Amino acid sequence: MGVPKRKTSKARLRSRKAANRWTPPGLFKDPKTGNLHLPHCVDPATGSYRERQVLSKNVEE
Template sequence: MATPARRTSKTKKRIRRGNKKLTAPSIHFDELTGEYTLSHHVSPSGIYKGKPVIQKNNENPA
């Protein structure tokens, strides 16, 4: 089993572990639909770049 020759200092250890963090998703408010959307994704109402992409079915499948 590999054993370190020297003990890792607190500073080196904290610098290495300091890069492990979560990033907030890039969310923007779409004024056309009035809802928040992830960048480069279709909005929940089915609009992308101001154009309807997905049409929702109003039919009941049952």
């Protein structure tokens, strides 16, 4: 059975664990509506992308 020759330092252990840490996705705020959505993706609330309407949304008022 393999046995470590030296004790793993706290810094080495923590840096190895930091590589697997989850980070939340960065959200983009639409300047017109203020909706938050993923960058480079269509805004699901309005169906627009880069100030252009790309999906038709049925807006009920």
